[in-house]
Amino acid sequence: MKVRCIAVDDEPLALDLISKFIEQTSFLTLEAKFDNAIAALGFLNQKEIDLVFLDIQMPDLSGMELARILEGKQSPNKPRIIFTTAYNQFAIEGYKVDALDYLLKPFSYEEFLKASTKAFQYIKQSKDSKLDHGSTSHTGADFIFLKVEYQLVKVMLQNITHIEAYKDYVKVYLKDKDSPLLSLTSMKNMEDLLPQERFMRVHRSFIINLDHIDSVARNVVQIGGHQIAVSDNYKDNFQRFLSQWTG
Template sequence: MRCLIVDDEPLAHAILSDYIRKVPFLELVGATTSPIDALSRVQLGEVDLVFLDIQMPELTGIQFLKLVERAVGGNKCRVILTTAYSDYALEGYEHDVVDYLLKPVSFERFYRAVQKLFPKNEPTTPAVVDPAPDDSRNPTPSPAAIPSGSAPKEFIFVKTEYRLQRVSLPDILYCEGLKDYVSLYTIGDGSQPERMLTLQTMKSLEEKLPDNQFIRVHKSYIVAVNRIESIERNRIYIGKAVIPIGDTYRDAFYRIIES
C-alpha cells in the first residue's frame, strides 16, 4: 500500500517513515507538512493510505477527512489518524478512519493499526521483515504476531511536557510511576542519576521497554536488569536507590534472576 505521512512535526515524519519501511506490505511515497498538498495527491489517486495528524495550521485533520470524502467518495484512500490528543477519537471514527494512534506511537501499536487494513479471514497475514526465530514475548506466535526483530532495540521516545525526547535504553536505571506521570532515571554526570518526567502511565511505558532488558518489580517501579547491583530482603539496590519488590511481582522477578 502506498503511504503518505501528513504531519507538521519532523520527528513524527522520522518515526513513521522508519515504521513504514519495516513493514513489507507498505511503501512510503511521501511525507509532507502541507495537508493541501496531501489532498491533491489523494485526489490524483497516488496514495492508498494516509497517516494524518489532526492539529495542523493550514487545515485540521478532521477538515481534511471531510474534503477527502467529498472528493473521492471516502473509499479510495484509507486514513489512520496520529495525534497527541485523544479528544478527536470519536469524531475521527465517524469519518471511517482505520485507526487512531496516540503519540508517541510504538511500533507494536502501529503494526496493529495497519493490520486492520486486511480482512481477518485472509489465509495469510503479511509479516514484518527479518523475524526473529524465537520471540520470548510470544512462545507460540500466530501468523499475525509481531516478531521481536533481528536487531535489539536501542532507544525509545518518551513524551515530556514540550516534546518527544529520545532516550537510550542502556542509559535507563529505573522508572518510578507517579499516577499519570513516570519519572525516568538515567545515567547522569556520574555523581547522581538524571531524572526525566514523562507524560504517560507505567503500563504504556512497560509496553515500550524490551522485556529481556527491563522488568516490573512493583506497581510503581520498573528496573533495568543489567543495572541491578544487589538484592537483599526483597529490596533492589541500584546506586543509592533502594527499590522495593512488590508481592505481586516477587515470584516472577526471582524466576528471571535465577535463570
C-alpha cells in the first residue's frame, strides 16, 4: 500500500525538504505540494489524500485552521495530519484536531520516517477495517492504534471491554489492565475505527465490546465489574443484537 501525501509549507526550503523526504520514503507518494493552505484546501476538496504534512504558522489560512476545517468534514475518507512546525506550543492543540503526530523543526529524516511509519500503520489499519465493514464476514485486523500521550499505542481488539467518553478524551478499558488508556480522540472517531460487528455504541458516553457482555438486565449491560446503561437513542439497535444473541 502507498500512502498518498501532500506537503503544505510557506517556507520554500522547508517545503522542498519535506517533499524530498516523502519522495525517498518507499511507502509514501507525493501527490502535490503547496506554499499556502488555501490552495491545499482546494486540492483536498477535489482529490482523496491519505496524509497531509502541514505547517502551522502560515498567512491567510493557518495550518491549524485548515486542520479544523478538515476535522469538521463528515467524510470517512478525510486525510490524516502530521504537523511540521518550529513552534512547540501548538502540540496539545494539534492533538485536539486529531493530528497523528507533530514534527518540530528542524527535524531529521530519522524523525520524519518514525512519524511516517506510525501514520502508515494507522492508515493501513483504518483502511483494512473499512474494507471489512463492507464484507459479510470479519477477516480484518486484530488491533487498532490509539494516540496515548505523544505516541501511537497498539491495542488488541479482543482486549478492549468498553470505551467511555471523558471530556475531550476517551477511556479505553482493557481486560488485562487495571486502569484504562486515556486517548485524545472522540467517540465518533472510535465508532469509525472499530469493526461494527464486534463493537456497539449503547449510550452517548459508551461503546461496548459485544464479546465481553456478561449479562443484560433491564437495558443495563454488565461487563466485568462495570454496569453500562443502554440509552433510548441506542435501544433499538441493541435489542436487535439481543434477539440474534438469544437465538
